[in-house]
Amino acid sequence: MPTRVLIPAGALGLGFDEAALWRGVKTQPDIICIDGGSTDSGPHYLGTGTSKYTKAATKAEWRLLMQARAAAGVPLVVGTAGTCGTDSTVDWMYRITCDLARELGQNLTIARLYSNQSSTALKTAYAAGRIAPLWPEQPLDEDLFDSCTNIVALAGAEQIDIALQTGADIVIAGRTTDTATIAALPLRRGDHAGAAWHGAKIGECGALCSTNPVSGVIVIEFDTQGFTVRPMAEGARCTPQLVAAHMLYENADPNILHEPGGYLDVGNARYRQADETSVTVTGAEWHPARYTVKLEGARLAGYQSCTLVLLRDPHYVKNAATWCARIESRLRDEIRGRMGLSPDDYVLEFRRIGQNATLGDLETARSSASEVGILMVATAADQAVAREIAKLANPYLLHFPLRADEPQVTFAFPFSPAEWDRGAVYEFCLHHVLGLEDPMQVFDLRVDEVAHG
């Protein structure tokens, strides 16, 4: 049965064209799906179990989507709720939804899908050989599971389908693959499996596959042969080139996409302009495989303090690398002598903004900038130590001369105090899959009725 999926944007919190949303509702979609997160903004969000986007932006956009859902009379699904898709951000999204249900006077069945994993269960699975590395392989031992503040498994279309089968008006899913929410209903209704996954990948970034990426809203119609993608913004067009190129985006292999129950191969896909604005795609193949879910973990890497000093003196700009190297050497001596720390107790970095701050050792260009910013980053096991290191650097960054016999030099600090604390910093540490007998084995589902109508 043809299935029409309305995708309002690449992520909740990014914004979308409201007129295009209502144009999408008029196409009579069968479901509205939006992604709520990604690892792309770094490990902080998974480490802390918090959202990158503000509650205000999320609530304002979710209000429109809840109104669109009520008007269309179809389910609304958010995947990877609250950036990282931990249990805490699923509940955060649930509270926002309950507030809006009250404000909008809506009666709702709300399903929550939880993706957090217990380290105890993962240790058992690891011992049983059910956890396998992905490429590029990252180190793993039993202790790593306990060191994570959050571990999530990426749910696929199967778990989303089960959540939809509860009759939920709204599904708030924890960590899912980017494609799972979009592929679930077409798969349930017997549309072409290759097309369901391929269309889901093309649609997961909203209107990025069109000539008006920021407008967000697209509608994808799936059937037993393929799918057709259509942008909803006034004047926006999809072209075969733009649609095909989207498989490249944030994907290591341009033809293959791995999902929990198999993989998609688009090597033989055909793209044609269906009408002025839409593109029809056929020929993608789905290859079922053993059921595995990807794991993501984040753990505390330390506490950080930073300081920034600016060099405008041309001689010091030219010799900034030498200046930093000499200061670093002196500072390391002082950290050992005055603080009693060994080099293993801290991480110290000097990043020369204007010279190598973006690419570090990989930089190949020579800078001709008239000024350089020296961003010094100190990381240690606790905040007080990191801050002490940053403060210990201050006299050097203020007055350190390249030649001992030159008159006193002084450099520019933009802030007082010169140092600032960045707090706890996290790191990603799992790049593995977990084999499952049953897709729901490591996910939990909760369904609530909310009545305000």
Add this chain to the structure above:
Amino acid sequence: MARLGEIAGKIRSKNAGPFTLTIDIFCEEAERFATICSALSTARVAKLYRQKEEDVMRFELPRLNVLKFSMPRPTIQGSLKDRDMHASQWAWILSELDLNI
């Protein structure tokens, strides 16, 4: 000698998850695609990003006139020494690479 970025169109780098860097070179038309594919070896790309050559995956996509490379991220995304959370600026050293053509 010509820089890759002067021959190709857009060159884009991005995360493909926290552990992988992927770079897309949009060559825009068939002739430039063929020129770039023959002038840019996987070994040079590996050296530029300090990777082992066998760790760099190369995809030549004539339908899109795109040459794509994927490799382990030079620093894991968001790790202490990482400086580019979205891996978006790494494309520029490839764009500025001189090709012997």
